[in-house]
Amino acid sequence: MPDAPPVPAIEMAGVNKWYGDFHVLKDISLRVAPGERVVICGPSGSGKSTVVRCIARLETHQKGVIRVAGHGLAEAAPAGEVGMVFQQFNLFPHLTVLQNLTLGPIRARGMARAEAEARAHRYLARVRIPEQADKRPGQLSGGQQQRVAIARSLCMEPKVLLFDEPTSALDPEMIAEVLDVMIELAEEGMTMVVVTHEMGFARRVADQVVFMDGGEIVERGAPAELFEAPKTARCRDFLSRILRH
Amino acid sequence: MSRVFGIVALLALAGCASSQNWGWYVIDPRTPNGWTNVRFLVGGMGATILLSVVAAVLSMALGLLVALPGFSAHRPLRLLNRGYVEFVRAIPLLPMLFWVFYGLPIVFRSMGLSVQIDPFWGAVLTLAISDSAFTAEIYRSGIQSIGRGQSEAAQTVGLTHWQTMRHVVLPQAVRRILPPLGNQFIYIVKMSSFASVIGMQELTRRANELVVTEYRPLEIYTLLIFEYLVLVLVISSAVRWLERRMGADERNG
Numbered sequence: 484m485p486d487a488p489p490v491p492a493i494e495m496a497g498v499n500k501w502y503g504d505f506h507v508l509k510d511i512s513l514r515v516a517p518g519e520r521v522v523i524c525g526p527s528g529s530g531k532s533t534v535v536r537c538i539a540r541l542e543t544h545q546k547g548v549i550r551v552a553g554h555g556l557a558e559a560a561p562a563g564e565v566g567m568v569f570q571q572f573n574l575f576p577h578l579t580v581l582q583n584l585t586l587g588p589i590r591a592r593g594m595a596r597a598e599a600e601a602r603a604h605r606y607l608a609r610v611r612i613p614e615q616a617d618k619r620p621g622q623l624s625g626g627q628q629q630r631v632a633i634a635r636s637l638c639m640e641p642k643v644l645l646f647d648e649p650t651s652a653l654d655p656e657m658i659a660e661v662l663d664v665m666i667e668l669a670e671e672g673m674t675m676v677v678v679t680h681e682m683g684f685a686r687r688v689a690d691q692v693v694f695m696d697g698g699e700i701v702e703r704g705a706p707a708e709l710f711e712a713p714k715t716a717r718c719r720d721f722l723s724r725i726l727r728h
Numbered sequence: 729m730s731r732v733f734g735i736v737a738l739l740a741l742a743g744c745a746s747s748q749n750w751g752w753y754v755i756d757p758r759t760p761n762g763w764t765n766v767r768f769l770v771g772g773m774g775a776t777i778l779l780s781v782v783a784a785v786l787s788m789a790l791g792l793l794v795a796l797p798g799f800s801a802h803r804p805l806r807l808l809n810r811g812y813v814e815f816v817r818a819i820p821l822l823p824m825l826f827w828v829f830y831g832l833p834i835v836f837r838s839m840g841l842s843v844q845i846d847p848f849w850g851a852v853l854t855l856a857i858s859d860s861a862f863t864a865e866i867y868r869s870g871i872q873s874i875g876r877g878q879s880e881a882a883q884t885v886g887l888t889h890w891q892t893m894r895h896v897v898l899p900q901a902v903r904r905i906l907p908p909l910g911n912q913f914i915y916i917v918k919m920s921s922f923a924s925v926i927g928m929q930e931l932t933r934r935a936n937e938l939v940v941t942e943y944r945p946l947e948i949y950t951l952l953i954f955e956y957l958v959l960v961l962v963i964s965s966a967v968r969w970l971e972r973r974m975g976a977d978e979r980n981g
C-alpha cells in the first residue's frame with residue numbers, strides 16, 4: 484500500500500498582500516514538506532520578511548491561503564506551533580535567559596516550572612551556552628543572544644522554525660557560531676524557512692532556494708541549480724551583486 | 729473668607745517691600761514666639777504630605793483608567809481618551825478647584841443628592857483629576873516606548889495579548905513610567921498649595937494665616953519656600969534612587 488502524501492508543514496497558495504495601494508506580495512505559492520529546509524533570498528524590499536511574518540501570523544494577508552500543518556491561519560492552532568527567530572533577537576531584557584526560555588512553556592502551555600526549566604537547560608546546552616542561564620540578555624554577546632533566541636523558540640517545540648536574517652545584525656566573528664547551531668538543527672530534521680544571504684549556509688543545508696524580487700517568487704530550485712545556473716536575469720544580477728565581494 | 733486671606737497677604741507683601749527691613753525674629757526658634765510660629769508653620773507638613781500622597785495615588789489609578797481606552801482598537805474609545813486628556817489638561821488648577829469645591833455640591837443637589845465636599849477631598853479630587861491627564865500620557869508613552877518586536881516575540885512563543893501585556897510589556901514600561909511619575913508627584917506637592925484657598929490647613933494656608941497676624945510676609949513665605957524645597961528634595965532623591973536601582977537592574981540583574 485502506498486503511503487498517503489504527508490501533510491505539508493507549510494502551504495501557501497496564491498497569497499496576495501497589500502499595504503494600502505502597495506502590492507507587497509504577489510501570488511506567492513510555496514510548499515514546505517516536514518523536515519524540509521527552505522532558504523529565501525532576494526534584494527531589499529522584495530517581501531522576504533513579509534512572507535515569513537505572514538506564516539508566523541504577525542501579518543495578515545488579503546487573498547490566498549496559508550496553511551500550517553494542515554490548518555488555516557484563521558483556525559485555532561496550538562500555541563507556539565510556528566517559532567520565529569528575528570534579526571534583532573527580540574529577547575525580553577527584563578528577564579533572565581532561563582526566564583526568557585520558560586515564559587512560553589509556562590504561560591502558554593501551562594507546563595510546570597520544574598519541567599520547563601529542565602527543558603530550557605536542555606536547549607541551552609544544545610545551543611552551547613549552558614552556563615548563561617542566570618544572566619540577562621544585555622550581558623551576552625550578539626551571537627550568544629541570537630542562540631538564546633533560537634533556544635527560546637525550540638522550547639516551544641515548534642513544528643516549523645522561521646528565521647528572518649538571523650545573522651544580519653551580528654559582527655562577522657559571531658555569524659559562524661549561530662550558523663553552526665542552525666546547521667545542526669537542520670541536520671536533526673527541523674523544518675526551517677530561513678531568510679538569509681549566507682550562501683554558504685544555503686548551499687550546505689537548503690533543499691530549496693527561493694529567489695524573490697518585487698513581491699514575487701521569481702525563481703526557485705535546489706541550491707546547486709539556482710546558484711550555478713540561474714535562469715532569470717534578475718536572479719543572475721542579484722547573485723553577481725552579493726557574490727562579488 | 730479664604731480669598732480675603734490671600735488678598736491681605738499680598739497687600740502685606742507689598743507693604744513690606746517698601747519698609748525694607750527684615751524681621752526674622754518672627755520665625756526665630758530661639759525666641760518663644762518665633763518657636764511657636766515655626767511649629768505652627770511646620771505643623772502643616774502632615775496635611776500637605778497626606779493631601780499630595782492621596783491625590784497622587786488617585787491620579788495614578790485614574791490615569792490608568794484614562795490611558796487604557798487609548799490603546800483600544802475602537803476609535804470612539806481612543807477619542808474618549810484624547811478628549812479627556814486634552815480637556816482636563818487645559819483647565820487651570822484654580823478654577824477647577826473652585827468648580828469642584830463650590831460647584832460639585834450644587835450639581836449634586838440639583839440631582840437630588842446631598843453630597844458635602846470638605847476642603848481635603850475637594851483639594852484631593854481637583855489635584856487627582858488635573859494630574860490624571862498627565863499620568864495618562866505618561867502611561868501611554870511608556871507603553872508605546874516598548875518596541876513592537878517585544879510583543880511579536882511574545883506572540884511567537886504563544887502568549888495571548890493580555891499575557892504579553894502582563895509579562896512582557898508592562899514590566900518593561902514600568903521602568904520608564906516611574907521616573908516621570910516621580911516628577912508628577914513633585915508637581916502635585918507644589919500644586920497642593922492651592923488647597924489653601926478653600927481653607928485646607930496645609931503649609932501655605934498656615935503661612936497665610938500667620939502673615940495676617942504677624943504682618944511679616946517676606947520672612948514667613950521664605951520659610952514656606954524652604955519647607956516645600958525640603959519636601960521636593962526628599963522626593964527627587966527618592967526618584968533618582970529608584971532610577972539608579974532600575975538602571976542597575978536592567979544591566980546586570
Ligand SMILES: Nc1ncnc2c1ncn2[C@@H]1O[C@H](COP(=O)(O)OP(=O)(O)OP(=O)(O)O)[C@@H](O)[C@H]1O
Binds near residue numbers: 502505527528
Ligand atoms: N507596515 C508596512 N507598511 C507599508 N509598507 C511596508 C510595511 N512593511 C513593509 N513594507 C514594505 O513592503 C516591502 C517588503 O518589505 P519586507 O520587509 O518584506 O522586505 P524584505 O525583502 O524583508 O527586505 P529587507 O531585505 O530590507 O529586509 C518593502 O518595500 C517595505 O517598504
Ligand SMILES: [Mg+2]
Binds near residue numbers: 531532648
Ligand atoms: Mg526583511
